[in-house]
Amino acid sequence: MGREIVQLKGNRGGLQLVFAPNVDFESIRDDIQRKLEEGSRFFRRGTEIQIAPGVLSEANEAVLRKLFHQHGVLFRVEEPVEAPPRPKVERKPAAAPAPQPTLIVEAPKAIPKMEEPQMLVVNRTVRSGQEIKSPGSVMICGNVNAGAQIIAGGSIDIRGACKGVVHAGAYGDMTAFVVADQLMPTQIRIADRIAQPPENMKKPTVAERASIKDGKIVIEPIERQEIKA
Amino acid sequence: MSEVIVITSGKGGVGKTTTTANLGVGLAIRGKKVVLIDTDTGLRNLDLLLGLERRIVYTLVDVAQKRVNYGQALVRHKKYTNLFLLPTSQVADKDAVEPEQMLEIVQAMKTEFDYILIDCPAGIEQGYETAVIGADWAIVVTNPEISAVRDADRIIGKLQAENKKIKLIVNRIRPQMVKDGTMLDMTSIDDILSLECIGQVPDDDKVVDSANRGMPVVEWKDSAAGAAYRDIVGRICGEEIPFKPFETESFWQRLKHVFGH
Numbered sequence: 001m002g003r004e005i006v007q008l009k010g011n012r013g014g015l016q017l018v019f020a021p022n023v024d025f026e027s028i029r030d031d032i033q034r035k036l037e038e039g040s041r042f043f044r045r046g047t048e049i050q051i052a053p054g055v056l057s058e059a060n061e062a063v064l065r066k067l068f069h070q071h072g073v074l075f076r077v078e079e080p081v082e083a084p085p086r087p088k089v090e091r092k093p094a095a096a097p098a099p100q101p102t103l104i105v106e107a108p109k110a111i112p113k114m115e116e117p118q119m120l121v122v123n124r125t126v127r128s129g130q131e132i133k134s135p136g137s138v139m140i141c142g143n144v145n146a147g148a149q150i151i152a153g154g155s156i157d158i159r160g161a162c163k164g165v166v167h168a169g170a171y172g173d174m175t176a177f178v179v180a181d182q183l184m185p186t187q188i189r190i191a192d193r194i195a196q197p198p199e200n201m202k203k204p205t206v207a208e209r210a211s212i213k214d215g216k217i218v219i220e221p222i223e224r225q226e227i228k229a
Numbered sequence: 230m231s232e233v234i235v236i237t238s239g240k241g242g243v244g245k246t247t248t249t250a251n252l253g254v255g256l257a258i259r260g261k262k263v264v265l266i267d268t269d270t271g272l273r274n275l276d277l278l279l280g281l282e283r284r285i286v287y288t289l290v291d292v293a294q295k296r297v298n299y300g301q302a303l304v305r306h307k308k309y310t311n312l313f314l315l316p317t318s319q320v321a322d323k324d325a326v327e328p329e330q331m332l333e334i335v336q337a338m339k340t341e342f343d344y345i346l347i348d349c350p351a352g353i354e355q356g357y358e359t360a361v362i363g364a365d366w367a368i369v370v371t372n373p374e375i376s377a378v379r380d381a382d383r384i385i386g387k388l389q390a391e392n393k394k395i396k397l398i399v400n401r402i403r404p405q406m407v408k409d410g411t412m413l414d415m416t417s418i419d420d421i422l423s424l425e426c427i428g429q430v431p432d433d434d435k436v437v438d439s440a441n442r443g444m445p446v447v448e449w450k451d452s453a454a455g456a457a458y459r460d461i462v463g464r465i466c467g468e469e470i471p472f473k474p475f476e477t478e479s480f481w482q483r484l485k486h487v488f489g490h
Binding site for chain 1: 353383385389
């Protein structure tokens with residue numbers, strides 16, 4: 001599989017449109033049109049797509065704007081807001097209900113600038129055919145059964161068994177992660193990476209965390225912090 | 230007090246109609262006044278299992294469309310005179326009865342019957358909506374196999390979204406296979422569905438025989454499935470009945486099976 005002509009990169013400002021080098025505008029336009037018509041999951045109605053100024057000529061920008069608008073997608077020419085590395089680290093306390101003490105110290109500083117959506121807490125088992133979707137992080141207090149789907153812009157924390165499909169960082173956040181007491185999903189997706197657990201997987205005995213390391217989804221055991229009453 | 234129970238499953242062929250027929254007859258034997266409503270329009274079967282096919286004059290569709298009163302469409306059971314069937318049409322399709330019409334019929338029946346059991350069609354489309362709308366609570370029937378459990382999970386999610394109370398019946402259990410570890414056991418099913426179970430019904434050849442004769446196994450004294458259904462009827466009536474361990478085949482019985490009967 002070659003490099004995609006049109007790609008979307010997530011940053012703090014939204015979704016950034018990026019093109020493969022040395023591709024003419026016609027191919028770009030055709031590719032976007034095809035994706036829009038196929039109803040690709042990136043180009044949902046109401047999504048806001050950005051492009052850095054100067055990448056395309058103004059005439060070509062107008063062509064794309066019209067194309068996106070026809071499909072209900074917002075299109076803006078804007079300087080990309082590069083995510084500074086620190087706030088990205090600080091998102092984690094928002095996702096982990098029992099953050100480690102060292103991170104708690106940093107968390108208050110992050111709160112005023114946070115424009116990110118709040119964490120969604122689901123207080124039940126998510127069953128086959130049900131889908132939980134949130135632009136922010138998601139915490140499930142219950143199981144995620146096979147046939148269920150969790151899609152989060154941020155990270156996913158499951159206080160129970162995870163047997164369904166989980167997609168963290170669905171808008172491109174490579175630092176997103178998935179934590180579950182028993183992590184045995186049908187499939188794990190983080191940003192644009194997909195991993196499939198081995199067949200005949202044994203029931204894990206400890207909580208595990210999946211995240212991207214060196215471009216691959218890696219699963220490692222973690223210790224849940226017990227909160228003593 | 231009238232109780233309206235829908236018997237549903239998601240997947241087809243797990244034993245919804247068999248369960249409805251057996252619980253209906255079981256409750257009638259205990260002297261309750263019972264009506265069974267078949268909502269599987271176009272694929273009706275409940276009348277066959279009760280041996281009442283030839284007595285049908287009007288159907289649920291006629292009642293829903295106000296051509297007759299429900300009383301005119303009810304078919305009385307031959308042996309148990311306090312058991313009635315409201316059959317559905319075999320020629321119409323599922324959208325012939327709107328959920329609102331069904332709700333109205335069930336509400337009207339509540340004053341007359343102790344138990345209203347609704348046999349739900351397979352699937353999660355309009356037929357399901359129609360069957361479920363009037364129910365106080367639901368019985369989900371499943372089999373100890375992965376596809377039936379998955380579909381049960383789906384239907385449980387839908388029912389919980391409508392705030393219905395749900396109880397589980399696991400049907401067609403083969404004790405020997407469970408013992409050998411080749412069939413899902415109750416623990417694994419409970420792991421996935423985590424519901425209160427009110428019945429574990431073993432697979433029983435007599436169920437097929439009874440269907441052909443139109444006499445549900447619940448009245449058969451020598452049937453293991455019949456005994457399980459009698460226990461479920463007791464639990465529905467509020468009795469505390471412990472689950473009995475299944476009898477698995479002894480070594481000699483298995484040997485007999487190997488060498489033919």
